[in-house]
Amino acid sequence: MSSTSGQPQFRYTQTPSKVLHLRNLPWECTEEELVELCKPFGKIVNTKCNVGANRNQAFVEFADLNQAISMVSYYASSSEPAQVRGKTVYIQYSNRQEIVNNKSSGDVAGNVLLVTIEGVEAGDVSIDVIHLVFSAFGFVHKIATFEKAAGFQALIQFSDAETASSARNALDGRSIPRYLLPEHVGSCHLRISFSAHTDLNIKFQSHRSRDYTNPYLPVNPSAIEGTMQSTIGPDGKKKELESNVLLASIENMQYAVTVDVLHTVFSAFGTVQKIAIFEKNGGMQALIQYPDVTTAAVAKEALEGHCIYDGGYCSQ
Template identity: 75%
Template sequence: MSSVSSQPQFRLTQPPSKVLHLRNLPWECTEEELVELGKPFGNVVNTKCNVGPNRNQAFIEFVDQNQAIAMISYYASSSEPAQVRGKTVYLQYSNRQEIVNNKTTADAGGNVLLVTIEGADARLVSIDVLHLVFSSFGFVHKIATFEKMDRFQALVQFSDVETASSAKNALDGRNIPSYLLPEQLGPCTLRIAYSAHTDLSVKFQSHRSRDYTNHSLPVAPSAIDANGMFSMGLDGKKLEPESNVLLASIENMLYAVTLDVLNTVFSSFGPVQKIAMFDKNNGLQALIQYPGIIQISTCFNR
């Protein structure tokens, strides 16, 4: 007896329905991919993805039942399984006759996410790690971290509801990748809800808050080490020895320093992504952003 698969690709135990239940999907599966999967068999009028305890299940609804039957029948007799991103998808009729989007007003969505980081040392997760995780889904405008009732939380602001929703659907209940965390940290799980905020107020660039749209903001002294880099964690503990953003102080200027001059100087260490100049304490300072930390290491080792 073959033991290639412990479960059939399709199930016929449910009576036919125009709604199909899909299992074993990649957790990052999108609604567009579901529509493409069903398109050869008819008109997909509604989808619901990232459901189930592992967010690897979904529903697709056809305009009529015969189209859903056609899809089930095709894969029941085909030697090629239904696949999404190389993963075999298991199909069955749903016990529902339509997809109902029953989100409450509180869950209707927003562009700011409330993130709770769970884990024994969750408070040691740096703001830079959170930025890396959430930037995978779109440009992050602002992040603010805080502690409330013995929980470590963060507010993450995106430009629009759609981007925030994609991040929430993909990351809620998942662990931060271990390779992004210090070795001594155990698993850190993300629990994500929508926040009532729409625009966070960030007054300083620091280890607790960042505004990625306004690099001219003053930098909190507690967030800067001797090399002029963001490197301090919560309670002053040093978590990030390096950063991809340099804070440069310009002194004893013999000629006017412009953005072009700074770009010429700092481009010798790697590709400069952004530069912001500002006056502070009667002096000129600048923030120089690189794509990674290697260029900054090179800069200080020369």
């Protein structure tokens, strides 16, 4: 057979394995494309895509050694090279006898993504920017951000694995758009794998975690107040940093002030995303979250020192 006669010229020093190593694949080659190329030669039991620094290598494991040999032999003697999307793919035996770890949490598609944001400090990329980038692919349920040895990371929960996969396929290895980053950040690459989590436990809305499915979840006062720090202005006076969250102290209360009452008052200036009421220092306070700093500033300017009810009760 011509196929066997051609085999010695093809990596003849390698020991045959039922796992094949494929190189020079298109960037972000999909599992479906790999299977399509290999399935004429036998049953594929496992794959590992997007391997290597350029994410253009892959491993394919056949059910039987002879199936892998038949594919190597065929392309060793064929005048037509193996191709995916018009690119010539180089095939050789792997030095491993099986694909391990493919069924680990990082490779099995789930509805929660683990995103490592390389090249940034924790304060460089806000949770709102992360939400903006990932919600392009579907409704984001929850986000939790944290710092680990690997760097600044986020867990992002979608409704299903299909939506999460589409986000991962599109964004893994890419950068967050330049206009969404602070000027001092050169580039920030996203490294994305699947998390073993299926439902993130978010206890507070804060600058580190959000639950977009639960508008009644309390805002963590300490976390939000941490974003409303004061700074010293050029005139030497303390100046509050602007935030999209207002802290309202409600004084001279004569009537009950509920979330609904506050929502009615503050939504006159824009969409109110979250409201949390709590007692502090013996008084009543509330956190009101708007989508952006501008809306919050307008509401603050209009309402500060004014009354909720006619008659001068419940000033803010």
